[in-house]
Amino acid sequence: MLTFRHTIASESVTVNVPEDAADLKLFWEWLYRARERGPIALDTETTGLNIYSAGYRLRTVQFGDAHEAWVLLYERGGWHAQYAREAIQRCREVLIHNAAFDWLVLDEHAGIRLEDLAPWTTDTRILAALIDPRQPSEGGVGTALKPLSAKWIDPAAPDTQGGLTKVFNSLGFTKETGWAGIPLTHPTFLLYAGLDVILTARLAPMLRRELERLGVRDQLVTYEHEIARMCAVMQRAGLLVDQEYAAALAGRLAEEAERHGAVAARYGVASVGSPGQVAEALLGMGERLTERTKGGALATDKAVLLPLADLDRDWQRIGARTANPLADAVLRGKRASKWGVTYAERFMTKLSTAGRLxxxxxxxxxxxxxxxxxxxxxxxxxxxxxxxxxxxxxxxxxxxxxxxxxxxxxxxxxxxxxRRMKDGFVNGGSDFDIHMFTAKLIKGRNATPRHRKIFKGAGFGKVYGGGITTIARQTGAEESEIAQAVAAYDRAxxxxxxxxxxxxxxxxxxxxxxxxxxxxxxxxxxxxxxxxxxxxxxxxxxxxxxxxxxxxxxxxxxxxxxxxxxxxxxxxxxxxxxxxxxxxxxxxxxxxxxxxxxxxxxxxxxxxxxxxxxxxx
CATH class of the missing domain: 3.30.70.370 (Alpha-Beta Plaits)
Structure with missing residues (x-):
């Protein structure tokens, strides 16, 4: 038996790694005692995130409570794998952080159907999101295990992901290749695998108490777990990819990106991905740029360039101005390049052996x-x-x-x-158009498609929080006209x-x-x-x-x-x-x-x- 000890919240915890049949028997005795006390935390370590890729391996399966963890070396097969599978099936309740990933791993690589495991699972990530859904960039804690553990359990809770990345680098691996390459019995790998389930076991009751304190209904918790399960079922099914079409598309998009890049080059833009070059060239063509990035540079993102190219959000002509050929070329060149890499090439490189994404x-x-x-x-x-x-x-x-x-x-x-909207939706019939309804309500029976577009922008501005400038850019109308439309919308x-x-x-x-x-x-x-x-x-x-x-x-x-x-x-x-x-x-x-x-x-x-x-x- 390999045994590791660590301190969490001033308490000593133990991580056990069975090596032979006698050790596995001790694990079995612990499992029966632990499940009588309450839910058991469950986690897996694998070779990466692409669960359905060729050569993907399930390396360890770990179980734990608030004080003790057992890491089973699933990759060794034999009794190790058999005990892990049977232990999962005999757990009455399990706690998993980010359950969908482990459901799918165990479904694909251990024969534990997610339909069987999901009903007995509490996902601590879901609990945390229902307390505060904000990510760290938005002022929240986020839903990752490390920051949640630091907030709710111990400020010194180990950053297992960060710590393992350092180990990977010391062994000559990257963050991506380390999960597959690190030796199965590396002490840090095994310790951190065990600590994750101990932290999850400690986190769950704290989050449950906070949800109760905040008055979050149990029905919402149950509902979110059901949604997570259904999404996992869809992810497991995957999307069948037309590989011949995707390969040809990647080639066409590369040619398209090159063609639009050549147009941009005629205006002095050597790279459509260079905001500075694009801004300088547009200013030289007499365009007026006013928006700036957080760093203070002139903004030339899609939101700025679309109106200059006389295009709306759906890349349809607005008809508000003569399209700037450079803005048009930059937009189309960047889109072709992005589509080629983000979609066509990824469709080919991320396929499962069954040809699915x-x-x-x-x-x-x-x-x-x-x-x-x-x-x-x-x-x-x-x-x-x-x-x-x-x-x-x-x-x-x-x-x-x-x-x-x-x-x-x-x-x-x-x-x-x-009131007026509800009446329209209830009595307007199957062809009811809320935006034309609004246009006629404000402008009368002679309202035009252009009026519809403006009031549609005003309506979506209410829903999505868009201001006068944003709505004007999207509709091609003057800001003064949009301001009047928004005021009329508020009166209606x-x-x-x-x-x-x-x-x-x-x-x-x-x-x-x-x-x-x-x-x-x-x-x-x-x-x-x-x-x-x-x-x-x-x-x-x-x-x-x-x-x-x-x-x-x-x-x-x-x-x-x-x-x-x-x-x-x-x-x-x-x-x-x-x-x-x-x-x-x-x-x-x-x-x-x-x-x-x-x-x-x-x-x-x-x-x-x-x-x-x-x-x-």
Whole structure:
């Protein structure tokens, strides 16, 4: 038996590493005693993060309580692996920090189905996010184990990730290669593996007590664990990639980036990725640049360049000015380069042996609870079909996308009890257009599509917290016109400003924390308390999607789901049953929120995700 000792919160803790059958028998005796006392913390060490890559290995499985940990050398196989598998199955309750990762590791590499383990799991990362969802950059503690342990357990709690990185470097490995290369019985590797479960075991009851003190409902905790489980099921299924198309796309995008780079070079910009060169050239062409970065340099990001190229957020012509050819070339060159690396090349390099991309879905990525998806899939332009064309439905299947309709505005109408909006959504029929409704309400029956665009910008400014300058940039209108439109919007829907003031007062009275419609704690920045409207609406919209996912599972459709993207569920369904399944998805995503109908449309595409956006396959 290898034994290591460490001090946590002035108490000595022990990490045991069984080496033979006699040692494993002692582990078994500990396990039976420990599970009678309460939940057992569980963790894994692996060769990296890409669970489905070729050659991936599960190295250790560790169990622990507040005082003792046992690290089983799973990589040795035999009795070590067998005891680990059986021990997991005999645990009545387990504590895991960032459970989805370990669920999927154990599902893929130990034969422990996540459906069997998830119901008995408490994820301390979820508990922490429900207490304070902010990351360190936003003024919070974050949800990583080290800072949480330092806050709740011991300020001197070891940074196991940082400490191991130093060991990796001393052995000639990088942070990425060290997990696979470090010797299995390296003392620091084993000690830190054991300490993680001890810290998790200590963290859980503290977080539970804090949730109770704050009045966070148990139902919300249960709900978030269910959402995490469903997202893990989708990640396990993965996305089938058209490898031939992706390889050709990477080549085309490289050529496109080079072509637009050549255009930029004619204006003196040797690199489209150089903000200084771009700013200097644009000023030389007579453009006026006013926005600056945090470092004080002139800003030339997408938000600045799109209006100069006469493009809106969807890369459609605004018609407000003559497009600046340099701004256009820089935007398109950078996009082609990014798409080539972020998407086309990554689709090829991150594939599993089955040709699938298993993008990680983070159910609690944003402060508001909004989800995100790795590998850039959450940042795809809303109208793009080029990248999406690389993602395929299963053989014999077609893609179905079910999307909430105008959910942001419906949520705003419901939460702020906006009388005219609610009346429009209730009585406007299936073709009701809230933005044209608003334009006609303010401008009369002769309202034009341009009026619609301006008032759409004003409405989204309310939901997302955009100011006059931002809305003007996005719509191509003058700031004075936008200011008048926003004032008219407030007169038409006075309930929104009243709700914002009321919600800000409630937050001030609650130490700058707003409580969402579902009981979620949403901390506000004191100098940006007006963001409460954005947070309230975004959080409620996310929980509508979460409820829709629960409805989808209850209807037996989870096996078809592939991704939650913003306000959309993407599914691969058998072609012969597509009409029936699409109707069921639509039913599952239709509900009522405080008297406002939340509606959804299900669209049936072809074999590729891109077919839903104009691709021909």
């Amino acid at each position: 298993h993008a990680a879905i983070s159910p609690l990525a944003a402060r508001t609870g909004r989800m995100s998806v790795t590998d850039g899939l959450h940042q795809l332009p809303s109208s793009d079909h080029v990248i999406r064309r690389a993602i395929l439905a299963e053989p014999g299947h077609v893609m179905v996308s079910t999307d909430f309709q105008a959910v942001e505005m419906r949520v705003l109408a419901a939460l702020a009890n906006v 829907f006075p309930e929104i400003k009243r709700a914002s003031s009321r919600w800000q007062r409630q937050a001030f009275q609650n130490r700058m924390v707003f409580i969402s419609a579902t009981g979620r704690r949403l901390p506000l920045d004191r100098d940006r308390s007006y963001s409460v409207v954005n947070y309230a609406c975004q959080s409620a919209a996310r929980d509508l999607l979460g409820q829709a996912m629960l409805n989808v599972e209850s209807a037996g459709l989870l096996e078809f789901c592939r991704l939650p993207i913003h306000d959309e569920l993407l599914a691969s369904v058998p072609q012969r049953d597509a009409d029936e399944i699409a109707r069921e998805f639509q039913r599952c995503m239709s509900m009522d929120l405080y008297g406002v109908p939340i509606t959804a449309d299900a669209e049936i595409g072809g074999r590729s995700w891109g077919s839903l956006y104009g691709a021909d396959y």
